[in-house]
Amino acid sequence: MLNAALFGLELPETPTGFKLENYQVDYATGFFPQEPPSRLSGQFKLWEDALDDAEGKLSLGEDTRACAKAKRPYGENWRDRIRNMPLLDTGDLADEPRLWQRAHMVLAFLINFYIHSQPPNGSPTPVHVPECLAVPIVNVSRVLGIAPVLTFADTVLWNAKPADSQLPMSANNIALAHTLSNTNTERNFHITSAKAELRGVEILRIIEDYAQLPDYADIHAVSRTAKDLRRLATVVQDLTDILQNMKDTVDPHCFYWQVRGWFRGSDCGTSKWIYDGVPESDTLDLAGPSAGQSTVMHAIDVFLGVDHQLHEKRSPAPSEENKKADRGFMERMRRYMPGQHHAYLKDLAALPVPVRSLAKTSPLLRESYDLAVLALKKFRDAHMRIVCLYIINMAGTTPPGTPEEALERQGMQSQGRAKGTGGSHVASLLKAGRDATDRTLVVRR
Template sequence: MTSDINVLNLEEYDIDGAKGFLSSEMPPEALPNEYYAPWERIATNIPQLVLTSQMKNAVENELPLLSVDQLTTLPELKRAYVLLTFMINAYVWSSNPPNEVVPDQLAQPLLQVSEKLGLPPIATYSSVVLWNYKVVDPSKPLNLENLTTGLTFTGSFDEAWFYLISVYFEKVGARCIEHGLKAVDAVNSADSAAFIDSMKQLAQGIDNLTAILNRMEEKCDPYVFYFRIRPFLAGWKNMAKAGLPNGVKYGPQGEFQEWAGGSNAQSSLIQYLDIILGVTHFCDGGKEQYPRKPIANESQYKRNDYLLNMREYMPGPHRRFLKAVGESTNIRQFVLSQDADTNVRLAYDTCISMLKNFREVHLSTIIRKYIMIPAAAERMQQSNTLRHGLANTHEAKPKEHVGTGGTALLKFLTQCRDETSDMAVTKWVKEYLKDAPSDAANRELSFIFDYNYNFMGFKDKAVNIQHIEDDENGDVDFFIHHW
């Protein structure tokens, strides 16, 4: 497959070489036009308004109907989208039962701004993460110790940290974008050595993302997240049990609309990793149908509609970028054609291993600790503390938990993890990743790094297979992963 990847201009897709899907310019901290001061005042005071049960009154009686015509630049439109989506989610979910009819003074400008940006009129990953952060000291590097968030629903340290983990995740992911595209170019140049190097760098990048995810619990308490933060991130699709059987009506004379809530599936970076590596997700692949039986034409399997729909919740330029990459990536086809080149196949499988590990950590750490355990905590369920939205929907069976995006959470994420493992091309790696009933379960698989934490490869003592490039000093013996 011929690719034009090497001529893609990332700036045209609102992608920054150093910050990835975070825009190169910092999000504005406020709209410069005083005309929009009422939006700024109410949105920045959401925690106080929610705490004192005044959010509904503030929107209905203190928010004027403002025109969007004075939003003259793209950063201003993005800031307006952040303000308005935070307000609508806070307005809907701050009451019990939730408010299902949004007044015109909020609904009309939100619908107009969303149309201009090509985004849904609801809080999305873009409004809570990509366009909602600040750097504490501009003279210092952009890292977790130098980041703070913009708007929040609760005003809590936990909520700010929850968003900032994703902000830094996107920033570090810029390296993954770079090396994935380099791997495609290496295939086009028939340069196996460059391809292997790019795969190693991509594997290290994915591993760095997993390390960031593991930092969530440092400053975000699972119970605070589940009972206080998560309800405001929910959408109004598949939310009948939470009190919105018809979705939300945008204006008294408007129509009911159903939109999914914020979800990591709306991260262009996560979908990019799947696309660049050729990882495909299918519908109805849960316990009953997974693993799938091989058929002659894999295209007969229906693709996962949820993941495809989540692209509509991404900024337009990012959607176009994913489409361009999907049409040009050639990595998996190249790897499958290299039957005799073990190094190429193992380099690819290293990336698959890292991506599977990322999804395993997401399941075992984030989903288990932040959703499953709090939901099952009997003492919390039996308390008299006021709960809103999803915090009131304690399902008896874990499989029935609904995520903020409206999916059957555990089944969906487990399937994504298993389908990632299924992409490995080396037999023993696939067996190891899928925990197949064989000697693979007893293997000792280690990922190898040098003293500068540069990924070098991995090895398995049981089968005496190594994929390691020694450095010039011959001292690549630093193990930081041990499965």
């Protein structure tokens, strides 16, 4: 028997409460609901109808191709219809989490359709989200504990469903209910995230098993943890493969010019968003969706003890660029997760014996722990290459359409839509995350 003294650690009691089911997390589907949220009915069908009338029929406002411009009059009518919709009382939604999730998703899609189908007018004046969308999404978001804007939960967790409804959702059986751009590139982009999310469920189970260990320092527990850390490394390697394989189905040029514009939040364009009818709407969290909001990805970081905020003294010391990067990004992204999932991360961070502390003192764990950290660092290296391919490189390409159409679009791009569309901000953020992961290793090579 090993005991705490061998580790040089004071080991507190193991918690009993850290179970996935306490956080609305399913053992098979993870952060996906067991069943996809069902369509809203009654008076809320109005929102569903508006969504049906938007998909595939509206064009991205900044798209200057003739085929996109031909859709603009329809877009004007659609937005006019939205402005004239009644303000519905979300208190009338039945007390059923799936309906609230569906309401959030439908409203968030409507908001992005409403904002981004408007041709940019080149002025930095704020854009207004009508009260009939703004007020209900804020109310629904308060119940769900999530930001009142399109999030990873809307585009992936509540949007994915089994392609064959007779079979459970799996890597080979995923379809999407909704897209903004109506392109296969967008579908496959979200399906890639959904596949990673599903593969990540095994990691959630590994973490739960660790949290449930009756005695972290017992020899059997240590050898089990070592084995599980190796398993975790393999799953993270699979996530990297899923990420890299997206090159086969997600077209970079289409992604950059036809898809990404639909996702922008209030932090990216030239104009801030105002939520009409919502007091102090400038204090709301209104960034665009990102896989940086995936609770699975955060769970890996928290479990392994990656220090994104540079709170701890680790080697090698952070570079000047690391220090200047947005250290609060990952923490902020948690506000874009459903409240229960956010709570899961908070409790995970409070486990009495972080696996990194054990690995530092136990030669039995060190190698397998570092293997898991290295796998995560490789994931972040691969992710940086993906971002280079899909954003940084594409920023220098010619927009789609005839030379005249492309020129018109390029003119718009140069009017200051650059933040979040590539360049140094994103690169230094991702590099800082990769370097923080590297600093998590317990043995410096």
